[in-house]
Amino acid sequence: MGTARVxxxxxxxxxxxxxxxxxxxxxxxxxxxxxxxDMISFxxxxxxxxxxxxxxxxSATTSALRDSGTEALQYGSSEGRPKIRQVVVDLMGEIGxxxxxxxxxxxxxxxxxxxxxxxxxxxPGDTIITEGPTYLGALQAFSAYQPNVVCxxxxxxxxRTDVLAAELKRLGPxxxxxxxxxxxFQNPAGVTLTPQRxxxxxxxAREYDIPVIEDDPYGRLRFxxxxxxxxxxxxxxxxxxxxxxxxxxPGLRLGWxxxxxxILAKFLLAKQAADLCGSAFAxxxxxxxxxxxxxxxVLQDLTRAYAERRDAMVEALSEHFPAEASWTVPEGGFxxxxxxxxxxxxxxxxxxxxxxxxxxxxxxxxYPDGRGRNCMRLGFCYAEPDAIREGIRRLxxxxxxxxxxxxxxxxxxxxxxxxxxxxx
Amino acid sequence: MGTARVxxxxxxxxxxxxxxxxxxxxxxxxxxxxxxxDMISFxxxxxxxxxxxxxxxxSATTSALRDSGTEALQYGSSEGRPKIRQVVVDLMGEIGxxxxxxxxxxxxxxxxxxxxxxxxxxxPGDTIITEGPTYLGALQAFSAYQPNVVCxxxxxxxxRTDVLAAELKRLGPxxxxxxxxxxxFQNPAGVTLTPQRxxxxxxxAREYDIPVIEDDPYGRLRFxxxxxxxxxxxxxxxxxxxxxxxxxxPGLRLGWxxxxxxILAKFLLAKQAADLCGSAFAxxxxxxxxxxxxxxxVLQDLTRAYAERRDAMVEALSEHFPAEASWTVPEGGFxxxxxxxxxxxxxxxxxxxxxxxxxxxxxxxxYPDGRGRNCMRLGFCYAEPDAIREGIRRLxxxxxxxxxxxxxxxxxxxxxxxxxxxxx
Numbered sequence: 113m114g115t116a117r118v119x120x121x122x123x124x125x126x127x128x129x130x131x132x133x134x135x136x137x138x139x140x141x142x143x144x145x146x147x148x149x150d151m152i153s154f155x156x157x158x159x160x161x162x163x164x165x166x167x168x169x170x171s172a173t174t175s176a177l178r179d180s181g182t183e184a185l186q187y188g189s190s191e192g193r194p195k196i197r198q199v200v201v202d203l204m205g206e207i208g209x210x211x212x213x214x215x216x217x218x219x220x221x222x223x224x225x226x227x228x229x230x231x232x233x234x235x236p237g238d239t240i241i242t243e244g245p246t247y248l249g250a251l252q253a254f255s256a257y258q259p260n261v262v263c264x265x266x267x268x269x270x271x272r273t274d275v276l277a278a279e280l281k282r283l284g285p286x287x288x289x290x291x292x293x294x295x296x297f298q299n300p301a302g303v304t305l306t307p308q309r310x311x312x313x314x315x316x317a318r319e320y321d322i323p324v325i326e327d328d329p330y331g332r333l334r335f336x337x338x339x340x341x342x343x344x345x346x347x348x349x350x351x352x353x354x355x356x357x358x359x360x361x362p363g364l365r366l367g368w369x370x371x372x373x374x375i376l377a378k379f380l381l382a383k384q385a386a387d388l389c390g391s392a393f394a395x396x397x398x399x400x401x402x403x404x405x406x407x408x409x410v411l412q413d414l415t416r417a418y419a420e421r422r423d424a425m426v427e428a429l430s431e432h433f434p435a436e437a438s439w440t441v442p443e444g445g446f447x448x449x450x451x452x453x454x455x456x457x458x459x460x461x462x463x464x465x466x467x468x469x470x471x472x473x474x475x476x477x478x479y480p481d482g483r484g485r486n487c488m489r490l491g492f493c494y495a496e497p498d499a500i501r502e503g504i505r506r507l508x509x510x511x512x513x514x515x516x517x518x519x520x521x522x523x524x525x526x527x528x529x530x531x532x533x534x535x536x
Numbered sequence: 537m538g539t540a541r542v543x544x545x546x547x548x549x550x551x552x553x554x555x556x557x558x559x560x561x562x563x564x565x566x567x568x569x570x571x572x573x574d575m576i577s578f579x580x581x582x583x584x585x586x587x588x589x590x591x592x593x594x595s596a597t598t599s600a601l602r603d604s605g606t607e608a609l610q611y612g613s614s615e616g617r618p619k620i621r622q623v624v625v626d627l628m629g630e631i632g633x634x635x636x637x638x639x640x641x642x643x644x645x646x647x648x649x650x651x652x653x654x655x656x657x658x659x660p661g662d663t664i665i666t667e668g669p670t671y672l673g674a675l676q677a678f679s680a681y682q683p684n685v686v687c688x689x690x691x692x693x694x695x696r697t698d699v700l701a702a703e704l705k706r707l708g709p710x711x712x713x714x715x716x717x718x719x720x721f722q723n724p725a726g727v728t729l730t731p732q733r734x735x736x737x738x739x740x741a742r743e744y745d746i747p748v749i750e751d752d753p754y755g756r757l758r759f760x761x762x763x764x765x766x767x768x769x770x771x772x773x774x775x776x777x778x779x780x781x782x783x784x785x786p787g788l789r790l791g792w793x794x795x796x797x798x799i800l801a802k803f804l805l806a807k808q809a810a811d812l813c814g815s816a817f818a819x820x821x822x823x824x825x826x827x828x829x830x831x832x833x834v835l836q837d838l839t840r841a842y843a844e845r846r847d848a849m850v851e852a853l854s855e856h857f858p859a860e861a862s863w864t865v866p867e868g869g870f871x872x873x874x875x876x877x878x879x880x881x882x883x884x885x886x887x888x889x890x891x892x893x894x895x896x897x898x899x900x901x902x903y904p905d906g907r908g909r910n911c912m913r914l915g916f917c918y919a920e921p922d923a924i925r926e927g928i929r930r931l932x933x934x935x936x937x938x939x940x941x942x943x944x945x946x947x948x949x950x951x952x953x954x955x956x957x958x959x960x
Contacts, residue, residue: 166601
């Protein structure tokens with residue numbers, strides 16, 4: 113796209129007001145950077161797709177086309193094919209959530225679910241509650257509907273329910289349209305909501321009568337520790353978003369939303385308006401892929417690979433990163449969250465990191481209001497362990513260069529007054 | 537979906553205001569009806585997918601996965617893969633539109649383009665101009681953004697530019713956010729905008745400084761008569777929507793939007809928020825399908841089949857339909873538009889038709905305001921010629937039953953005063 117070269121937009125006064133709030137995406141540029149072969153990318157959230165055996169996919173799509181070709185190539189139902197919805201029912205049953213096919217709709221990845229949930233619930237100025245930091249794609253989807261976003265900080269046990277309680281009290285009953293949470297291996301913070309906090313969050317949501325949206329892309333990518341029951345397993349009214357992107361392949365663009373049926377009916381109307389129906393071609397292929405048990409071994413292999421990469425990253429961070437840095441150690445998923453002194457603006461340092469051949473996402477991408485510039489998200493999902501170690505080494509060098517100034521200030525007792533703990 | 541059984545929606549006062557305007561879709565129920573084996577369906581707009589050779593698709597997807605499997609299964613760029621955009625560039629060149637890959641974005645069918653165009657342009661209460669009747673999926677997509685829809689009637693030459701001129705004068709410069717038109721074999725009216733009218737429409741749009749959206753799903757399905765240059769060929773600033781659904785397969789959910797680059801940049805932001813990116817899996821398959829020339833023979837064969845069906849329908853209409861009926865004879869596409877005396881409410885008759893084993897779409901689905909109940913859209917795309925003849929015979933019986941009353945009124949000189957010509 114040559115859009116960077118566009119100087120004049122003669123339609124600039126013609127767009128909808130909502131477009132003023134739609135954030136330019138870091139995601140796209142990150143994907144672009146990740147495709148440079150010399151670059152060590154910690155910026156993307158792309159799964160290690162090379163471990164998915166292509167012959168399994170070819171076999172799935174070939175048999176789907178042979179047996180159900182006419183259906184695979186035709187328009188499908190807006191809620192998704194019965195068979196793929198049954199696959200989701202079975203997957204959910206394995207993690208403690210009992211639903212029927214009619215309790216869910218297949219979406220174009222979980223991103224479409226985020227967009228359409230916001231579309232059906234949000235009027236401009238409505239308040240929503242998210243973790244802070246939170247998934248940048250969610251912020252991007254929500255921002256088009258012009259909400260007021262209240263961010264709840266996290267600690268090692270996930271969203272701080274004491275802060276949530278205070279905010280809900282301030283806002284009053286139904287004072288927010290929904291609470292959005294990523295309970296497992298949160299993106300970007302890497303922390304997991306503990307079972308006790310899950311119950312506290314649900315109790316608060318019930319007390320203040322506010323729907324909860326549980327986004328769970330990484331739940332099955334656990335490296336250690338016990339499985340935590342999803343919020344949806346504890347409360348039937350939770351809206352649950354799932355995706356095939358991390359347990360199969362993002363290229364098919366398949367996800368799902370589980371919701372109470374009246375909400376699902378609204379969701380379906382919004383989905384019809386958005387794309388008529390999902391891809392039957394992708395759905396039939398996924399049905400076949402999951403009809404076999406081989407996907408379980410692939411997922412185990414993937415999870416093991418991610419665990420090794422997490423280990424490589426955490427070890428390298430301990431070895432190379434300056435004493436001023438702290439970071440989370442996720443029990444699963446894709447991301448480590450690094451915090452530096454607030455003095456350091458990691459957005460302004462990114463260009464230098466890219467020059468040295470390593471990328472990350474500055475923390476402010478995960479806040480709606482510019483906070484988080486002293487933080488960064490490091491994705492360990494995509495690079496090999498050796499590359500991860502080298503990337504962390506390069507990044508440490510960049511940080512050390514900047515910290516010289518910081519340390520001089522500190523030695524002179526002249527640190528800025530704002531240098532308080534700002535962990536998201 | 538058991539949503540029909542839902543009695544109480546405890547979230548009913550929680551939805552966004554826009555949801556009050558989102559129309560319940562006729563489309564979904566129509567798709568459902570079309571899958572009953574005993575039913576002759578004139579209601580859907582589903583292509584005759586059985587004529588697409590499955591082995592071509594298997595071969596395309598297999599070679600795509602073998603050669604580009606990692607890309608096919610991974611997240612892709614939001615604008616779509618360069619190769620599939622080049623396929624679109626070549627397709628557009630063949631119909632007289634010269635564009636570069638960077639002038640377009642791949643979408644999830646043309647429906648996603650309709651949704652996102654509306655999303656970037658429309659504030660609640662904005663005026664838009666469409667043909668009346670118009671595509672119900674467009675009305676559904678637009679309605680979520682709460683516009684005021686002005687419908688311009690058509691005659692045998694397409695949208696009446698004299699009426700358009702009068703409306704634009706009334707609204708003033710930039711008085712509408714856009715003009716939406718389906719110039720070829722319009723859905724549902726079946727008429728084609730003549731070359732002279734195309735120039736008139738563009739002159740008016742320029743005079744009043746209003747963007748034009750050209751939706752062209754059927755342009756390549758012409759049975760007779762000469763090719764009309766697309767509006768986009770006559771004016772660089774026209775926003776053009778295309779789709780692979782009618783020249784390949786809707787099950788892949790692939791379409792495209794061509795627009796001036798500043799608009800495309802906004803569109804891309806909206807698309808990222810909506811689904812991050814399109815399906816690389818579908819895109820790589822389509823790239824391979826169009827790399828071979830076989831698709832041209834398939835499309836010729838399809839177009840011939842549709843032409844035969846159009847003939848069967850038009851002949852059966854002449855043979856069986858009552859004298860009070862009139863209809864359009866499209867030169868291509870999928871649909872015939874039938875007009876009955878305004879006395880007849882074709883929405884109330886539909887249940888009876890379904891009972892006799894034939895479906896259609898009542899005309900009011902194609903208006904934003906309840907007009908069109910004396911009209912119906914008949915799709916000849918999906919049924920075989922013999923079934924079409926039988927279906928029209930059944931439908932004629934239903935109409936004859938109702939016309940007994942009408943004729944009695946007419947004989948008594950007691951027709952309702954509103955029985956004026958209301959052709960859309």
